[in-house]
Amino acid sequence: MPVAKPESSDSRVIAHVDMDCFYVQVEQRKQPQLRGLPTAVVQYNEWKGGALIAVSYEARKFGVKRSMRGEEAKEVCPQVQLVQVPVARGKADLSGYRNAGSEVVSILARRGRCERASIDEVYLDLTDAAEMMLADNPPQGMETIDEEALKSHILGLNNEDGSDVKENVRKWIHRHNADHRDKLLACGILIVAELRMQVLKETEFTCSAGIAHNKMLAKLASGMNKPAQQTVVPFSSVKGLLDTLPIRKMKQLGGKLGISLQMDMGVNTVGDLLQFPEEKLQERYGINTGTWLWNIARGISGEEVEGRLLPKSHGSGKTFPGPRALKTVPAVQHWLNQLCEELSERLCSDLDQNKRIAHTLTLHARAYKSSDTDSQKKFPSKSCPLRYGTAKIQEDAFNLFQAGLREYIGFYGGKTQGSHCSGWGITSLSVSASKIVPIPSGTCSIAKYFQGQSTSHFSSMQSSDNLNTEATLSLPSGSECYSEVNLSEPKIDFPKEESWIKDTVPDLDLQEQKDLSSTLSEKTQDGFIQEDISPLLLSGCLEQNRSKQQQDLTKDESQFKSEYKERKGKRLKDKGTYSIIELFKSYNPNPSGSFLSHEYNRTVGGTDASSSSYSRDEEEGRREAWGYNIDEIDSSVMEELPTEIQDEIKSWMQPHKRRPNNMVKRSCTISHYFSPSKKS
DNA sequence: ACGGCTGTCACT
DNA sequence: TAGTGACAG
Numbered sequence: 001m002p003v004a005k006p007e008s009s010d011s012r013v014i015a016h017v018d019m020d021c022f023y024v025q026v027e028q029r030k031q032p033q034l035r036g037l038p039t040a041v042v043q044y045n046e047w048k049g050g051a052l053i054a055v056s057y058e059a060r061k062f063g064v065k066r067s068m069r070g071e072e073a074k075e076v077c078p079q080v081q082l083v084q085v086p087v088a089r090g091k092a093d094l095s096g097y098r099n100a101g102s103e104v105v106s107i108l109a110r111r112g113r114c115e116r117a118s119i120d121e122v123y124l125d126l127t128d129a130a131e132m133m134l135a136d137n138p139p140q141g142m143e144t145i146d147e148e149a150l151k152s153h154i155l156g157l158n159n160e161d162g163s164d165v166k167e168n169v170r171k172w173i174h175r176h177n178a179d180h181r182d183k184l185l186a187c188g189i190l191i192v193a194e195l196r197m198q199v200l201k202e203t204e205f206t207c208s209a210g211i212a213h214n215k216m217l218a219k220l221a222s223g224m225n226k227p228a229q230q231t232v233v234p235f236s237s238v239k240g241l242l243d244t245l246p247i248r249k250m251k252q253l254g255g256k257l258g259i260s261l262q263m264d265m266g267v268n269t270v271g272d273l274l275q276f277p278e279e280k281l282q283e284r285y286g287i288n289t290g291t292w293l294w295n296i297a298r299g300i301s302g303e304e305v306e307g308r309l310l311p312k313s314h315g316s317g318k319t320f321p322g323p324r325a326l327k328t329v330p331a332v333q334h335w336l337n338q339l340c341e342e343l344s345e346r347l348c349s350d351l352d353q354n355k356r357i358a359h360t361l362t363l364h365a366r367a368y369k370s371s372d373t374d375s376q377k378k379f380p381s382k383s384c385p386l387r388y389g390t391a392k393i394q395e396d397a398f399n400l401f402q403a404g405l406r407e408y409i410g411f412y413g414g415k416t417q418g419s420h421c422s423g424w425g426i427t428s429l430s431v432s433a434s435k436i437v438p439i440p441s442g443t444c445s446i447a448k449y450f451q452g453q454s455t456s457h458f459s460s461m462q463s464s465d466n467l468n469t470e471a472t473l474s475l476p477s478g479s480e481c482y483s484e485v486n487l488s489e490p491k492i493d494f495p496k497e498e499s500w501i502k503d504t505v506p507d508l509d510l511q512e513q514k515d516l517s518s519t520l521s522e523k524t525q526d527g528f529i530q531e532d533i534s535p536l537l538l539s540g541c542l543e544q545n546r547s548k549q550q551q552d553l554t555k556d557e558s559q560f561k562s563e564y565k566e567r568k569g570k571r572l573k574d575k576g577t578y579s580i581i582e583l584f585k586s587y588n589p590n591p592s593g594s595f596l597s598h599e600y601n602r603t604v605g606g607t608d609a610s611s612s613s614y615s616r617d618e619e620e621g622r623r624e625a626w627g628y629n630i631d632e633i634d635s636s637v638m639e640e641l642p643t644e645i646q647d648e649i650k651s652w653m654q655p656h657k658r659r660p661n662n663m664v665k666r667s668c669t670i671s672h673y674f675s676p677s678k679k680s
Numbered sequence: 681a682c683g684g685c686t687g688t689c690a691c692t
Numbered sequence: 693t694a695g696t697g698a699c700a701g
Contacts, residue, residue: 001690001698022701043684051683053701066701067683085684092685118687118701255699288690315686322681362695381695427682691696 002252004291007214007302010235011181013130013188014123014305016210016218017108017196019101020227022120023054025205026100027083034081038062042070043085043092049074050084057227089338091318094119095346103203105309110198111191113307123215124195125305130187139173139186149173149193152211153225156237181235185211192230216301217241219251238299243271250296257285261293273297310354310436316342317364317430325368325425332401332426336363337394339431344390347433351388355441358433361386361393363400366428367408379408379426386433397431 019025023041028034038059042050049070062077073080086093101119108114113125139145150166157172159165172178173186188211196207210221212233220241221231233241247267248258261267265276265284273281274297282290295301316339326332350356362383369377382400387393409424 003690018701047681053684069683094685098686120701252699257698311687313687317685319682319684321683324681360694378696383694428684430685432686686701688699690698692694 001257001286001289002292003288004295005302005304007300008304009127010213011127011184012213013126013184013191014212014215014218015126015188015192015195016117016215016222017104017122017124017192017199017207018209018222018226019104019120019205019207021054021056022101022205023085023097024056024083026097028056029100029204031083034083037081038064038077038079039081039083040064040070040073041085042082045070045082045084048072049082053085089341090335091316091338091342093342100203100205102309104199104205104207107199107202108195109309111195113305115306115308116310123218123305124192126188126191127184129191130184133187133191134183138183139190140176140183142174145170145173146190146193146197148197149189151229152189152193153229153231155221155224155231155233155241179235181213185213185232185234189230189232196228196230214299214301215303215305216251216296217299220245220249242297242299243269245270247272257289260285270297310350310356312436313432313434314343314346314350314358314436315430315432316340316346317428317432319366319428320425321427325427326429327423327425329402329405332429333398335429336397336401336431339429340394340397341390343431343433344388344393347386347388347393350436355439356436357388357439358386359435359437360384360433361396361400362432362434363397363404364428364430364432365401365404365426367424367426369408369424377408377410380404393431401429 024039027041028039036058037056038061039056040052040059041054042052044050047069049072052064052066052068052070052073055064055066055073059073059077059080062080064073064077064080068076070082073082086096097119101116104120105114105116105122108122108124111124111126111129115123117123133139150169152169154169154172157168159168172182173189175182175186178186192209192211196209200206206228208222208226208228209230210218210224210233211230212218212221213235217233217238221233224231247261247270248254250258250270253261261273267273267276273293276294276297278291278294280290281293284290285293318335318339320326320335326335347358350358360383362381364381365379367379382404384396384400387396405424
């Protein structure tokens with residue numbers, strides 16, 4: 001359910017940039033001969049020509065639509081060029097599109113806070129850039145306005161018949177008597193036009209954009225004139241825009257909530273919403289959503305543009321529709337292995353390129369169960385701490401699947417009362433990695449400190465310091481080491497054939513069932529420290545990049561594990577006497593240089609800030625990734641450190657400023673421009 | 681037999 | 693928390 005956020009200001013300049021039929025453009029850049037031709041991107045060509053997932057504007061003119069099959073598209077447009085999505089490991093591989101999206105983001109992030117909203121959409125907060133332009137070189141004083149900016153669409157601008165549209169736009173941008181908000185938007189027009197031209201020049205991709213005072217309106221506007229155009233929503237046009245806008249066109253109202261508004265409340269346009277008092281909406285839809293609805297009816301949306309250039313999770317999944325459903329455990333395992341391979345690859349790239357580590361692995365599946373009492377039961381999602389390394393991810397994912405399957409099948413091991421074997425089938429599988437946090441980069445002074453005071457012992461092991469600090473200081477709570485307990489659990493050996501349930505799943509009594517299905521969650525509640533496993537996790541990824549002679553490390557892993565456990569216990573017990581310095585000195589699981597050494601050099605070299613690929617907020621996230629409350633660090637430990645380092649640690653530990661979830665505030669700055677009764 | 685594959689967010 | 697569901701493109 002949507003939630004209302006207070007609006008920080010009603011004169012922000014927010015842009016929403018939306019790539020035009022992005023997948024098509026990516027394919028056309030690969031194959032320039034396709035440019036200008038009606039083109040569509042399809043995935044899985046086997047069945048009815050595959051499903052269309054992107055359609056060029058040329059093809060749309062012929063009536064080709066997304067959600068058509070390739071064959072249908074050929075019927076309405078015989079000359080349509082169908083390009084297949086790349087396939088890897090037997091599944092669609094979207095990495096080319098993801099990477100292309102990153103190219104775009106890195107350009108758009110140049111002028112202000114930038115939020116990657118999806119693979120092909122971005123929000124920008126250009127308020128500061130616009131204010132600066134207004135102060136230094138306001139559009140009102142410019143002699144010429146860029147051609148691309150003049151092609152903008154300005155909602156509410158009176159274009160009488162025969163009038164020169166561009167000339168009207170030029171006048172609007174040049175107006176001296178405009179209010180502050182419109183002048184800011186005028187700056188936004190110029191900035192966004194420039195950014196879009198940059199994108200075109202550097203990536204060959206066109207995009208469309210909306211420019212307004214908040215995200216909701218910007219998003220609405222970006223879709224109004226496509227492709228390759230931009231649309232502006234001046235403050236004064238908001239009411240007129242929303243009045244007749246079909247309610248389902250609003251973001252978040254395209255689903256059940258929108259239907260309910262229509263069916264239950266008779267609301268067909270956003271304007272229709274205005275007649276309902278806030279209390280009525282809250283009564284029907286809850287306090288948060290009620291206020292949110294009341295706000296959006298008035299064009300109020302306080303959502304901030306989050307500075308985030310990178311995704312918060314990675315996933316890899318595949319569906320197995322109908323007859324293709326997976327019916328044996330080995331078949332599931334095979335596909336899980338493929339999915340995990342892809343996921344692992346992406347996690348390693350993320351670690352390599354962005355210095356981020358994912359902490360949670362989740363398995364999702366959909367299943368059907370014929371001949372059973374509750375066949376609509378959902379296959380449960382399961383998650384566990386994520387260990388790096390393809391084989392480990394595969395192993396963990398498979399265990400999650402088995403845990404889910406046991407729960408899904410239920411107490412009787414798949415047998416119904418009539419001792420009839422119940423068939424199950426898996427119709428979709430996906431694995432995802434979440435809780436991705438940056439490896440703290442703030443270790444600069446710590447690294448210097450130890451480099452300075454240590455002997456050869458330390459200097460030869462610089463690269464692992466990063467890991468160690470991360471490992472020992474991070475987030476409390478979570479599991480000790482999932483791998484040690486859960487993975488050594490007895491596993492069921494499945495036969496290759498379909499009837500394994502009948503043949504091999506032992507009949508378990510109630511208590512056993514309970515134990516099995518709750519194993520995963522129980523093991524994570526032991527009060528140990530999640531990041532204790534980090535170096536182990538990482539060693540999995542390191543393995544892949546490491547040369548042979550470095551592998552001696554791996555064989556010491558179990559020893560390292562138990563030492564680690566000891567130390568951790570000690571730390572928890574002897575809180576007052578344990579030294580942070582001891583922690584730093586004692587772990588050196590990776591004596592040779594790893595890929596992390598380059599990160600180390602970068603930060604120590606002091607050139608990090610300029611070369612960082614993080615947005616400002618992500619840099620903050622890096623510091624916050626430690627997630628420690630300063631109070632939780634024993635003062636005697638802190639005192640051992642030089643003040644310089646104490647200060648740095650304190651700076652990472654600053655608590656989040658966060659509003660409680662149910663705090664609903666409303667800005668009336670916009671609302672008082674609307675007439676509805678007492679509310680303003 | 682399904683739109684497939686991703687991704688985010690809020691609720692409980 | 694972990695797990696679920698809604699929504700989007």
